[in-house]
Each structure stands twice: as structure tokens, then as C-alpha cells.
Amino acid sequence: MGKTKPVATVFIDTNILKFSAVKKHVYRAKKVTLNWSDTNFDTEIHEPHTVNDLHKIKNEVQKRDAVFLSMLAYAGISEWLNFYIHCEVVPETWGLPGMASPSGRFFGCTIHEVPDPVAPQSRIITGGNKEFKEHTLDIMCSIKHPRFIELVKMTGAYQGASKPLNLNQALDAYHIWCAESAKIDYFLTMDYKLQKVVGMSKVETPVKVVTPNQLLRLVIPKFGFVGAIKFMWNGYKFAKPRVGFDEGKGWT
Template identity: 65%
Template sequence: MHVELRHQLAHRLVALQRRQRDFRLESWAVVSSRSFCHIRSFVPATLQDWERKIHLTHLFRFPEPPLFIDTNILKFAAVKKHVYRSRLGTVDWGGTDYEVEYHERYTVNDIHKIKNNETLKSDAILLGMLAYAGISGRLKFHSHREVYLETLGLRGMCSASGRFFGCPIHRVADPMAPRVRIISDGKKSGADHALDFLSRIRHPRYGELTRMTGAYQGPNKPLIINQAMDAYHLWCAECAGMNYFLTMDYRLQKVVSQSKKVETPVVIKTPNQLLREVLPKFGLVGAFKFLWQGYRFAKPRVGFDEGKGWT
């Protein structure tokens, strides 16, 4: 048997796979490949030694399928609200008790407001784990400026949870050359300005998507604003080369899946469907690790209890 110097192990001059050797050099001693002495040397002295020996960085390379998130994902991710709740109390003033109304701080969990819809509630809970997938680099989320503008017209978006639980969201480019876009002028609402913007688009692909989503009602008729926004978001996802379109709009998913004349290369997924789709790609060990770490991340962010004070 040829025994080489120990430092050559760092340069992979000694085979590390069991099928390639019967003995290895550890702690300046030759030990059997089946010896429990390997436990002692499993933890290297430095991270550089670890990476050189077993190439640990390859174990943490996760697939990053491009994902486009819809407006309702940001809406249902804003679960924690800090509010004031009014209460009646009494105050002793000059020997006389007076009934007064005062306000106290209160933390609200919007997931508790979802009633009689277990599918919607389950998807809202899973958003915390998907956000962790983005934070840990397993997934990469994208969105468009119009998605953020649409959230400005939604109530309750000022949440202590942060935007999508602090997950980084990358912005995609406009599907066509930028045009003048009025956000607000004090005369019209933000939704009216959005409808004016969408109605001026004359691109043929956007026209096809408005027909698929049901926004187009015929010539000389205005578009339906919600469906028109869905069509624009799908168009943005297509032009940006997204693989998935993450949404909790079940009607949109049904309409797109049943469309035969107009199809889209972007696969529309709900949070539950997306998690089932990408989880096997993490590998067996990676999937269990993600489920455990994702649960620990999501539990305090979506499973917290309501109560007094701002937590």
C-alpha cells in the first residue's frame, strides 16, 4: 500500500469514496475504511478544508426556477397587523367615576379571519415556508412594478410581517417599451389610472391574454380591471421567461387551464402545488432539512397568537 503525505488529501490525491479505497490516512495513522475513527475526523479544522475535501458547496446548490408572484401573494403574506382597539373604562375625577373610551395596542393575525375555506387558509400558511425558500436561495421570486402599484390600493398592506416575510423579490422588466403611466392626480382613483394604462396597450399578445382571462368584453367596451391586471401580469411573466406563476387566485388558474385557443408557457401554481412541485428537487436530505428549517421560520410568522401589545 502506498502511503502519501497527509496534506495531499486536501488536494484530493487520495480517493475519498469508499468504493475507491480500503484505507485512508487520518491523524497520521492508517485506519480501516470501516473504523469509527472517521467520526473524529468528520468535522474539519476549517471551512476551506471541508470544501476542498468533500466539496460541500455542491450540496447546497438548489434549483432556482424563475417564479413570478401575483398581487394576492403579497396580500395574504401581510398577516400581522398592529392595530388599536377601543375599550370602555372608568376614570375617577374629583370623586366621581366617569365612563371613558380608550384605545390599547393589539396584534392581529389575519389568517384567523379566513373562515370556511381550508384550501385558502392552507395556502396562506404555506407562504411562510415559500418565503424561507427564497431567503435560503432555494427559490428565486420575481415581480413587476404594476404588482407593487396594485398593492397600494389594497387595505392592510402595512403589515409588521414585512413584504413577503422579508424574502427578496427581483423586479422584471417591462414587456414593452415604457410608456407614460399616471399613478395619481387627485381626480381619478389608482384603479382608474391602471385601467386607462391597460386599455391603451395594443400589443397582439396582450390582446390574446385579455381574451383568455376574460378581461375583453368586446369592441368599444371597457376591460374588466381585475382580469386585465391578471393578463398583464401573465404577459410580464412570459416576457421575463418565468417558469411558474404563483397565485392564490383559483379562478385564474381554472380559466387558464381550461383555455384551448390561447395558451401560456408559464405554469400557474398555488402555494401548495408549488411546494409539492419543487420539494423533490431538493433531494431527500435537502427536503427534510428544508421542511424543518422552513417550519421553524414560518411558525412564529404565521402561527402566532393574537393578543394585547405589539409583538
């Protein structure tokens, strides 16, 4: 009898969407000599060019994890894993460069949404005399649920009773809370500092915070012997053209 799919559920941190936006379409400057009415002159034109953002990553551990994201996306496409986000993750990507990538959001893998742990009474994310991040911080600071207060201390967002929460770490706490409430197995991130802080905290969470490399090592044995072999072969064929391409001319 084959293994039952899915074998695990995974909540996606915002940085996973950022690092999976690998392919970029840009224009690159090129100096050329043109002839106009028997006169030659030098000018600059811009040609369409495709770039691979993986080439920009200098940290080898980070680059390895970024490469593995396409394998994990294939695990979702082949229904071995189910991936989730919360609606707050999407506004976090606003303003990040290159998110409209031809690679597709998380390489085209379906991503489901989890509900709020506690239904909010209201939300204001834009308007008035405040910036978007200020509204988001107001929302985080207004949550007085005991579990959220524990999690903001776990992630390091709490800076004292007289100070506002650290926004990025408060959002991490909120996303982990969402994952807990939805009974998600893993929280996938490439924020290595977050993983370290959570691991050192006295506050515990049933959601295991993992990197792409760690998640692959944990879930592949659950596919079964035959399933694991098929996944590794087909996953490689899926990933190679998506993350292994060279930079070149044109938009493909």
C-alpha cells in the first residue's frame, strides 16, 4: 500500500516567497554604433535580459536552501506536502523588489490560507497620516491574547512594557501563532536568526521551525522507498530548469 498524501503541512514564512522569486526580467544597457543619414554615432540602448538571482547569494548555506525551495515546491505540486500562508504574509511582500517573477509565486505550487487565531474586530492597513508599517505595528501591539504575548517573547519582539514591539519579530510571532492554531506541522523559513532564537527560548511551540534543507531531510523518508526515489528524480527534473539556468538575453 502506498503512502498517504500529504505527509505534512507547512506554513511559509515571507522570506520563502522572496527567495523563490528566482527569475528576473530586466533591461540591460548596451553601447552600440548607429548610422543615421551617413553619420555614425555612439549611443546606448537597452535590451531585454533574464537574470538568475541565485547568482547574487554569496552565503553557501543560504544559496543551498534557496535551491532546495524548488524541490519543496515540487513536493507540494505532487501533493506530498500542503503549504499554507496567512493573508498578512501577502502585504509583507509589497515593495520587495522582483516579486512579480516569471518563476511564479513559489514556483507555481498551490498555497492555501489559514484563518486568524482569533477573529479580528477590525483592521486598518492604509490611509490617514500613517505608513503601512505603522498600521501593521498598531495591529500587532493591540493583540492582548495570552498566547500571542508568549510568542512575542519567544521571537524577541517584546522590548519592554513601555516600548512598542519589534515589527518584524512580532509578525514572526503572529505567523507562528497562525500555524499553531491551524495545527500546522512545520514553519518554513530562511531566517536563521529566528530559528536560533526560537530554539533557545523557554517558550515552546508545537510547530517545528525548519529551513528548506532540514524540511527535505525530515519529510523525504515519509514518502516511502519508491516514493522517495520518484520524488528525487522528478523533483530534480522540475528544479533544474527553474533554478539552474544561466543568465542570458531575451525574456524566457
